[in-house]
Amino acid sequence: MADAVDRILDQWRSERPDVDVWPMGVIGRLNRLSRILDRELKEFFSGHGLEHWEFDVLATLRRSGPPYELTAGALNRAAMVTSGAITNRIDRLSARGLVERVPDEEDRRSVRVRLTDGGRALVDEVVGLHVANEVRLLGALAPDDRDRLADLLRGLLESLGDTSID
Amino acid sequence: MADAVDRILDQWRSERPDVDVWPMGVIGRLNRLSRILDRELKEFFSGHGLEHWEFDVLATLRRSGPPYELTAGALNRAAMVTSGAITNRIDRLSARGLVERVPDEEDRRSVRVRLTDGGRALVDEVVGLHVANEVRLLGALAPDDRDRLADLLRGLLESLGDTSID
DNA sequence: ATTAAGAATCTCAACGTTGAAATATCAGCA
DNA sequence: TGCTGATATTTCAACGTTGAGATTCTTAAT
Numbered sequence: 001m002a003d004a005v006d007r008i009l010d011q012w013r014s015e016r017p018d019v020d021v022w023p024m025g026v027i028g029r030l031n032r033l034s035r036i037l038d039r040e041l042k043e044f045f046s047g048h049g050l051e052h053w054e055f056d057v058l059a060t061l062r063r064s065g066p067p068y069e070l071t072a073g074a075l076n077r078a079a080m081v082t083s084g085a086i087t088n089r090i091d092r093l094s095a096r097g098l099v100e101r102v103p104d105e106e107d108r109r110s111v112r113v114r115l116t117d118g119g120r121a122l123v124d125e126v127v128g129l130h131v132a133n134e135v136r137l138l139g140a141l142a143p144d145d146r147d148r149l150a151d152l153l154r155g156l157l158e159s160l161g162d163t164s165i166d
Numbered sequence: 167m168a169d170a171v172d173r174i175l176d177q178w179r180s181e182r183p184d185v186d187v188w189p190m191g192v193i194g195r196l197n198r199l200s201r202i203l204d205r206e207l208k209e210f211f212s213g214h215g216l217e218h219w220e221f222d223v224l225a226t227l228r229r230s231g232p233p234y235e236l237t238a239g240a241l242n243r244a245a246m247v248t249s250g251a252i253t254n255r256i257d258r259l260s261a262r263g264l265v266e267r268v269p270d271e272e273d274r275r276s277v278r279v280r281l282t283d284g285g286r287a288l289v290d291e292v293v294g295l296h297v298a299n300e301v302r303l304l305g306a307l308a309p310d311d312r313d314r315l316a317d318l319l320r321g322l323l324e325s326l327g328d329t330s331i332d
Numbered sequence: 333a334t335t336a337a338g339a340a341t342c343t344c345a346a347c348g349t350t351g352a353a354a355t356a357t358c359a360g361c362a
Numbered sequence: 363t364g365c366t367g368a369t370a371t372t373t374c375a376a377c378g379t380t381g382a383g384a385t386t387c388t389t390a391a392t
Contacts, residue, residue, distance in 0.1 A: 083342080087341070109339065110341080
C-alpha cells in the first residue's frame with residue numbers, strides 16, 4: 001500500500017532525481033499525521049463542549065497533582081505557546097469558572113493558576129473518553145508497533161532536546 | 167533515557183492509575199515533535215527569505231512537474247488548509263512574483279496557479295538545502311530506523327484515509 | 333538601603349486561518 | 363432552452379497566536 005506521502009516522494013524522485021528526499025518520508029508524514037489527528041481531536045472535544053486547548057490546559061493542571069495548580073509560565077512551556085497566548089487562555093478558562101488565578105505569596109510577579117472543583121470534575125470525566133478516542137485513532141497499530149513507534153519518536157525528541165516539562 | 171512525554175505519562179499514572187494512557191505516548195510525541203520541527207523549519211526558511219507556507223506552495227507546484235501549475239483547489243488540498251487561506255497565499259506569492267494566476271480555458275470557475283521562472287529558480291535552489299537541513303534534524307535516526315519509522319507512520323496514515331494527494 | 337539585571341506576566345497591534353456566505357460556472361436533464 | 367444541484371474560487375468578519383514592549387517584582391551586589 002501507498003499513502004499520500006509516497007506519491008509526493010515519487011514526484012520529487014521524478015522531478016529532482018539528484019536530491020535524495022528520504023527525510024520527507026519521515027517529516028512529511030509526521031506533519032500530515034499531526035494535522036489529521038488534530039482535526040480528529042478537535043471534533044472529539046467539541047462534542048464535549050471543549051476546545052482542544054481548553055482540555056490541554058485543564059489536563060496539564062490535573063496531572064500535576066494536588067493542589068492542581070501551576071504558574072502561568074509552567075503552563076505556557078507545557079503548551080508550547082507564547083506567554084500572550086497563555087494569558088488569553090487563562091482569561092477565558094477563568095471566565096468559564098474552570099480555573100482561578102491565585103496570587104503567589106512567595107513571588108508576587110508570579111500567578112498561580114488553579115483548577116476549580118468544576119474544572120477538575122470536567123477533566124476527570126473527559127480524560128477517559130479522550131484516551132479511548134485516541135485508542136480508536138491508533139487502532140491500526142499492533143501492540144508491538146505501539147512501543148516501537150513510541151521508542152523511535154522518543155529517540156528523536158531526546159535528540160532535539162525535549163527532555164523536560166519544566 | 168526519558169523525554170518530556172515520559173514525564174507526562176508518569177504524572178498520569180500517578181494521578182489516574184485507572185486510565186491506561188499508552189496512546190498519549192504516541193500521539194503526545196507526534197504532537198510535540200511536529201511543533202519542534204515546525205519551529206526548526208520556520209527558522210531555516212526565514213534564513214532564506216521565505217515563510218514555511220511559501221516554500222510549501224512553491225514546492226507543491228515544482229514537484230507536480232511541467233508546466234508547474236495546479237488549480238487553487240489542488241493546492242489547498244495539498245496544504246491541508248481551507249480555500250480562504252489558499253486565496254490569500256496565492257495573492258501574496260503572486261505579489262512577490264513567484265507564481266501567477268492563469269485562467270483555465272476549459273473550466274472558467276477554475277484558476278490555475280503557475281510557478282514563474284523566478285519561483286522555480288527559487289524553489290530549485292532551496293530544496294536541496296531544505297532536505298539537508300531535514301537530514302540534520304533526523305540525525306539521531308539510524309538508517310534502519312528511518313525506514314521503520316516511515317513504515318509505521320505510513321500504516322497509520324493509510325488507516326486514517328490519507329492515501330491520495332488529489 | 334539602593335541599584336541594576338533578570339524574570340514573570342500582561343497588553344496590544346499585526347498577522348494568518350477559519351468558516352460561512354457570495355459569485356460565477358459547469359453538467360445533467362427535462 | 364431553461365432549470366437544478368454541484369463545484370471552484372473569492373470575500374470577509376471573527377478569532378487566536380505571535381512577538382515586542384510595558385509593568386511589576388525579585389535577586390544579588392554594593
